[in-house]
Structure formats: C-alpha cells, structure tokens
Amino acid sequence: MPELPEVETTLRGVMPHINNKKISGIVIRQSQLRWPVSPELPANILNQKIRSGARRGKYLLFNIAQGHLLIHLGMSGSLRVVNATEPPLFHDHIDLQFGTISLRYSDPRRFGCWLWIGGKPEEHKLLKALGPEPLTENFYADYLWQKSRGRHKTLKEFIMDNHVVVGVGNIYANESLFMAGIKPIRKAGTLTKKEAALWVEKIRFVLQRSIDQGGTTLRDFVGGDGKPGYFQQQLLVYGRGDQPCVNCAKPLKEIRLGGRSTVYCVHCQT
Numbered sequence: 652m653p654e655l656p657e658v659e660t661t662l663r664g665v666m667p668h669i670n671n672k673k674i675s676g677i678v679i680r681q682s683q684l685r686w687p688v689s690p691e692l693p694a695n696i697l698n699q700k701i702r703s704g705a706r707r708g709k710y711l712l713f714n715i716a717q718g719h720l721l722i723h724l725g726m727s728g729s730l731r732v733v734n735a736t737e738p739p740l741f742h743d744h745i746d747l748q749f750g751t752i753s754l755r756y757s758d759p760r761r762f763g764c765w766l767w768i769g770g771k772p773e774e775h776k777l778l779k780a781l782g783p784e785p786l787t788e789n790f791y792a793d794y795l796w797q798k799s800r801g802r803h804k805t806l807k808e809f810i811m812d813n814h815v816v817v818g819v820g821n822i823y824a825n826e827s828l829f830m831a832g833i834k835p836i837r838k839a840g841t842l843t844k845k846e847a848a849l850w851v852e853k854i855r856f857v858l859q860r861s862i863d864q865g866g867t868t869l870r871d872f873v874g875g876d877g878k879p880g881y882f883q884q885q886l887l888v889y890g891r892g893d894q895p896c897v898n899c900a901k902p903l904k905e906i907r908l909g910g911r912s913t914v915y916c917v918h919c920q921t
C-alpha cells in the first residue's frame with residue numbers, strides 16, 4: 652500500500668514534468684475506482700495548466716484553474732510519467748496528457764480515487780477531519796499526549812488513526828514504537844509525556860528517512876521517472892516476527908491489532 656513517503660515521492664517525481672504544463676487531453680479507460688471519477692472532471696481541467704501540487708495525508712492535490720484535482724492511490728495505485736504514445740497496460744486506467752507526455756494512473760485493485768474539488772480543498776469532506784501532518788510543527792509531543800488522554804484503543808491503533816495524525820501507516824507505527832521503546836498493545840491513555848516526546852521524534856525520523864530514500868518496499872509503486880519504487884529500508888521489527896530483536900536478540904513477537912501485523916519486543920518495549 653502506498654504510504655505517506657511513497658505519495659510524497661510520487662509528488663516530487665511527477666511535478667517537474669507536469670507543473671505549469673497545459674492538460675491537452677484526458678483519457679479515462681476505467682472510471683469505476685473507489686468512487687466513480689468525477690463526471691465534471693474533464694471539462695474542468697481540459698486546456699488548463701497545473702499550477703501547483705501538494706500532498707495532504709496520502710492525498711495528492713493538483714491546483715488547476717478554479718479548483719483541485721484530488722488523487723488517492725488507494726491500495727495499489729501509482730502515477731508515472733510516460734511517453735503519450737506508449738500503449739497502456741491492462742490496469743492503466745487514466746492518462747492526463749501534456750502534449751507528448753502523459754501522467755499515467757495505474758491501479759490494479761481500483762481502491763484509489765480521482766475527484767474534482769471546486770471549493771477549498773481543506774473543507775472537502777475527505778480532508779477536513781484529517782489530523783496534523785507528522786512532519787510539520789503542528790505535530791508535537793504535547794499535542795499527542797493531550798490527544799491520547801482517556802483513550803482506550805491501543806497505542807498502535809491510536810497512532811494509525813488519521814484523526815490523530817495523518818500518514819503513520821502500519822510499517823511506521825511498528826518501527827517508531829520499537830525505536831521509542833513503547834509496547835504497541837498498551838492503551839493510548841497510558842502514554843506519558845516523556846514517551847510522547849520520544850515517539851514524536853521517532854515517527855518523524857522513520858517517515859523522513861523513508862522519504863529521503865524515496866519510499867519503502869512496495870511492489871506496485873513506480874517512481875515518477877519510471878524506476879520501480881523498491882527501496883530497502885532498515886526495518887527493525889516490521890516483517891521480522893520470530894526473528895531476533897536487534898537490541899536483545901530474543902525473538903520478536905508478532906500479533907494482529909486491528910487486523911494489521913504488529914511486531915514488537917516484549918523485553919525492550921515497555
């Protein structure tokens with residue numbers, strides 16, 4: 652699943668090719684994504700320039716004329732820049748054409764979306780309830796600590812809740828909890844101020860490192876320049892159930908929390 656770093660990498664990868672360029676065509680081969688592609692989308696964006704691009708959580712926002720094109724990559728979506736004449740593959744559902752090049756959207760599982768937002772994007776129903784961006788000053792220890800007061804869900808499920816903070820997916824929740832020495836199964840309300848400070852630091856670290864490396868291991872991700880997005884990360888716990896802990900060498904424990912694989916060290920994480 653594309654996580655925040657992959658989405659950020661996608662944005663950085665495609666923008667130099669499409670920014671300030673006029674959309675000369677749009678080809679929609681499959682409009683049935685998570686939600687149907689906005690019917691008003693083609694008329695609103697055709698012959699308009701991409702003015703800028705941004706990311707909010709795992710949403711991409713392209714500012715075009717009077718509104719925004721909002722794209723989510725879903726479970727398996729990817730965007731890449733291709734030569735417009737390159738024949739589409741089976742899962743290449745949408746092309747945005749910019750003269751001789753196309754921004755091509757592929758999504759085998761079709762959980763992504765392409766929507767038109769005419770008004771302010773921050774007021775759109777998909778975006779307005781989102782928590783702060785983890786790499787900005789709006790995400791800090793005291794905020795996290797306050798937000799966790801009285802919460803009964805586990806710390807891992809708490810941090811993966813987009814209303815708390817956006818973009819801390821399963822890999823990053825596992826890794827940051829290990830680095831901060833915090834057990835994922837504890838109730839969120841037990842978080843101390845000291846732990847909140849360390850956890851915020853580790854969340855920022857793992858996300859930033861991944862962005863710097865250009866994304867994490869993701870089968871379906873294709874970089875904006877066409878290179879596959881396989882980036883080896885030094886994952887300490889994720890995907891390492893029963894393997895030795897890098898600190899104490901005892902086997903890591905793997906359980907499921909909220910349906911997601913959760914790996915931690917019962918000795919090193921308290």
Ligand SMILES: [Zn+2]
Pocket residue numbers: 896897898899900901916917918919920
């Ligand atoms: Zn350990």
